[in-house]
Amino acid sequence: MPVSNVQDRATQTGVSPADVPQDRIERTRAAAYRIRHHALNMGEVQGQGYVGQALGAADMLATVYGDQLRFRAEDPHWEARDRFLLSTGHYAIGHYAALAEAGIVPIEELETYGSDDSRLPMSGMSTYTPGMEISGGSLGHGLSIAVGMALGLRYQGSDSRVFNFLSDGELDEGSTWEAAMGAHHHQLGNLTAMVDINALQADGKTDTVLRTEPVTEKWESFGWYTQRVDGNDVGGLLAAFDKAAAQAAAVGRPSVILCDTKVGRGVPLLENREKAHFMRIEEHEWQTCREQLTAGYEGKASA
Numbered sequence: 001m002p003v004s005n006v007q008d009r010a011t012q013t014g015v016s017p018a019d020v021p022q023d024r025i026e027r028t029r030a031a032a033y034r035i036r037h038h039a040l041n042m043g044e045v046q047g048q049g050y051v052g053q054a055l056g057a058a059d060m061l062a063t064v065y066g067d068q069l070r071f072r073a074e075d076p077h078w079e080a081r082d083r084f085l086l087s088t089g090h091y092a093i094g095h096y097a098a099l100a101e102a103g104i105v106p107i108e109e110l111e112t113y114g115s116d117d118s119r120l121p122m123s124g125m126s127t128y129t130p131g132m133e134i135s136g137g138s139l140g141h142g143l144s145i146a147v148g149m150a151l152g153l154r155y156q157g158s159d160s161r162v163f164n165f166l167s168d169g170e171l172d173e174g175s176t177w178e179a180a181m182g183a184h185h186h187q188l189g190n191l192t193a194m195v196d197i198n199a200l201q202a203d204g205k206t207d208t209v210l211r212t213e214p215v216t217e218k219w220e221s222f223g224w225y226t227q228r229v230d231g232n233d234v235g236g237l238l239a240a241f242d243k244a245a246a247q248a249a250a251v252g253r254p255s256v257i258l259c260d261t262k263v264g265r266g267v268p269l270l271e272n273r274e275k276a277h278f279m280r281i282e283e284h285e286w287q288t289c290r291e292q293l294t295a296g297y298e299g300k301a302s303a
Helices: 022-046 051-068 089-101 107-112 142-155 168-172 174-185 215-221 234-246 285-297
Strands: 083-086 162-167 191-197 225-230 255-260
Touching: 022 051, 022 089, 022 107, 022 234, 022 285, 051 089, 051 162, 051 191, 051 234, 083 089, 083 142, 089 107, 089 162, 142 162, 142 174, 142 191, 162 168, 168 174, 168 191, 215 225, 215 255, 225 234, 234 255
Parallel strands: 083 162, 162 191, 191 255, 225 255
Antiparallel strands: none
16 A cells, blocks of 8 residues: 555545545644755755745645655555656655655765765755656656656556646746647646745846736636645645545646745744745754744743
8 A cells, every 4th residue: 555645535525624634734833844854954064045935835735745655665666556756856855755754865964964975965866866757857747757657557547647846937938828828728737836925036026027917817718727825835735736636547637836935934934034945044043044933833832
């Protein structure tokens, strides 16, 4: 059996966060906390990195790996697995944390992050890391790969699904929209895209670099089943992924879940940092970050 918390797809008919059982929410919330904690520990190894993105996307990653994805931790290449594609290679620190939470990568190996000869380079590489389906590099290619993969799986008669994680900055890329058209044309109901909308990219705020709003209407006009949720609300995420799963099929509408997130989520010190795309965090600040994260999770302070 797969080592995964994936729910029975036939019962995934949640309509709103209120329909999601509380124990399921708490289990996913706990996983997100551990993913954030792992990311902070990895970031401390280098003293810098894309820590803010990992913190912001932790709830999304916990939802997918802890609740939706079909996989076998002991066999990352299991043929019947669902595929998770990290288009945003610089989010690898968050993905490694999720892979460790899923049991695919040993937790103790996270200490090697970014080091020479490590299987966990700072940008995701499929040739190095178990469970990493594609190598991240120039942004805007992940959805195109996901379309080809979803189409190939359908030709093989597989019921596996493809999940593609991409960023709002990647919506600047024409290749993303070409892929979106292709997915609708081929009616890839086995494809779900998840977009981290944190409103920030390397050159500044997303809406000042290239305005993509109204983004919900854009995806809908491309024929996708579109939902927009608070990407840091676990209940909302679970409900959204349930609805996407309920309508998933070999032939049908592809799904996209637009997730509004906050860079540095869960650590007030980092949430309010001005230069947040690539963070440099002082040596004395790491423990403060962990303490704030734990306090927020335990309800002792605002998360």
